[in-house]
Amino acid sequence: MSGGRDDLCFLAMGFALSLALLPLLSAVDPGSLQDFCVAVEDPNNSVFVNGNLCKDPNRVTADDFFLSGLDQPGNTSNPVGSKVTLINADRIPGLNTLGISLARVDYVPNGGLNPPHYHPRATEVFLALEGKFYAGFVASNPDRLISKILNPGDVFVFPAGRIHFQYNIGSTAGRAVSGLSSQNPGxxxxxxxxxxxxxxxxxxxxxxxxxxxxxxxxxxxx
Incomplete structure (x- = not known):
């Protein structure tokens, strides 16, 4: 795995990709940030979920927009051999309302898999950093697989709501960064x-x- 400066450069590229997902005229999630919101009449029996409360602007500091440690690999000792480290408004409070999040994904060599899944509220831009990936998503009408072999430096887009996956077919550990067009992609x-x-x-x-x-x-x- 490459050293600190290269890691930071790659992560900066990933974050730049995620910024590119923001609409030109609006920088917020266009819809719901949870699967459902059941109405209640009793305010004492309710919970605020769709986004987060806002901090007093006079109390905002640089630390509200900062996070370190993403250069460290995730723990891939699990049945699928991968680890997704999601950076959203829970990790960086300043991301709240900006309609964007970031993820680092680590894979074991020869078979590390981010298994078939989908994000109900986000399109994903995937940047391969290390490893060799077989990646794709399932399109609808008609159902068909759109897939590609990705090498370091390659970028692939997974449209919102489409089942997709990444499979490290390389003999070295895999690493990637994804930008997602929601602060809570699901x-x-x-x-x-x-x-x-x-x-x-x-x-x-x-x-x-x-x-x-x-x-x-x-x-x-x-």
């Missing part, structure tokens, strides 16, 4: 959601046209 990992959410096995067996026993085996993994 993530739905397909396998986790399908097999780990509690959907009745009979539904899944019929949907995937497989035996219920196989569905039960898959559910145990999630």
């Amino acid at each position: 993530i739905v990992v397909v396998a986790n959601s399908v097999f780990g959410s509690g959907i009745d096995p009979s539904v899944l067996a019929r949907a995937f046209q497989v035996d219920r026993e196989l569905v039960e085996q898959l559910r145990k993994k999630f």
